[in-house]
Amino acid sequence: MREFLEGSRAVAEAVRLCKPGVISAYPITPQTHIVEELAQMVANGELNAQFVNVESEHSAASVVLGAVATGVRAFTATSSQGLLYMAEVLFNIAGLRLPLVLTCANRAISAPINIWNDQQDSVSLRDSGWIQLYAENNQEAVDFHLMGYRLSEDKTIMLPVMVCMDGFILTHGMETVDIPDQAKVDKFLPPYKALYKLDPTAPLTMGLLADPDYYLETRFAIQETFKDVLKLIPKINVEFSSHFGRDYHDGLVEEYRTKDAEKVIVAMGSVCGTIKQAVDELRSKGKRVGLLKIISYRPFPYARVYEILKDVARVAVLDKAVSLGAYAPLAVEIKAAFFGKKKSPKVISSFVAGLGGRDITLDSIKEILRKLTQKEVSLEFIDLKPELLREEYGE
């Protein structure tokens, strides 16, 4: 049913439809509304789940780890500092091969403290063994949760999924969202049956010491499994489309007017909506521009990126996160997709924008396209205020 909902509410509805048995979370802006809604649903008896209140994100992640380890579907959500506080446990969840879906309401990282949106939190955890999907709008956020559980619990995958949605822009934004019927969701997402679980009648140990004779293989196995994830995401998307009618094509990337484009912007998350509008405006003036939206950041779809961009003359990569002291995180991946390949864009320029919630406007996007010339630029910060950089301390 199509409803006009806040993004957080829409995600809570999607999670309710997935019938998790255990939910645990700690409040943090801008994620709080999601679990507030879920707590309400549990209290009202609309969702038959145990809601565990905890004293920190580290505990919240540990509770859901324990729950999934006993064979129960679980859910948690967090943001920013909370995600970093969970980090240790997140590596454990992936390392133990436990399926889980976590919503990351993307927010900047302290210091200085900032509650607004960028993608530094989830990007900082790109190496944790979690599958990361980035939503452009609230409908995608809803759908990625449904697909997330399917993907995560697939017997060949058994890896956790992080659904990343931009804080405030999506979590607090009101949009019309199609919330599917329970019956349809039940058909698409059967109850979770664990391959292995903690059970006193059949004892086993998870996460035991793996000395140098074993550890390397566990990491190799996750790396190999990510190749299977790249193959499975498109299959699940085909199935999803047949159940719910929405088509995300291969579900790894979205091409927007890239076919004959001379300039393409690559980006992730809600900013893609703004870029699409800028692309439409410029196309109507005869400019051949397009957008490549990355949905799956982990695993990274190098082959798809290569196929789509190999004949494009100029590519601009827009990062909403940085890897301080190195090239921007998304730009690195796009460049890597062409390293040592026969074909490549002549220019792959890298831009950083929107950190700490600085609005990325239509003008910002047009500025990026203006700066996408024959001269390749790297780590070009958009909308910088030079007057704020004059402060100096010390002698």
Add this chain to the structure above:
Amino acid sequence: MFGPLIVKPGSSKGDKTGSWRIKSSPRFLRKNCIGCKMCLAVCPEGCIEGKEKNTYSCDYNYCKGCGLCALVCPKDDIVMQEETAEDKKK
């Protein structure tokens, strides 16, 4: 692909930590042994076995080559011998 998800109890026995041994390993000569069990008691890995005199041996799958057994033996019936990488594979 899952790799070695170590899940059954007691699986640490499968960790052949003897591979950590870098220099030498004990040789049980079984000539003057009096069956005092000192070597068995002192071994930090608990990998020495034996009952009667001149029956003691150690499991090289776990022995780290610390030499405590050789040091404690009152009859000098255990000696530490240099070991090459080739020896270890045997």
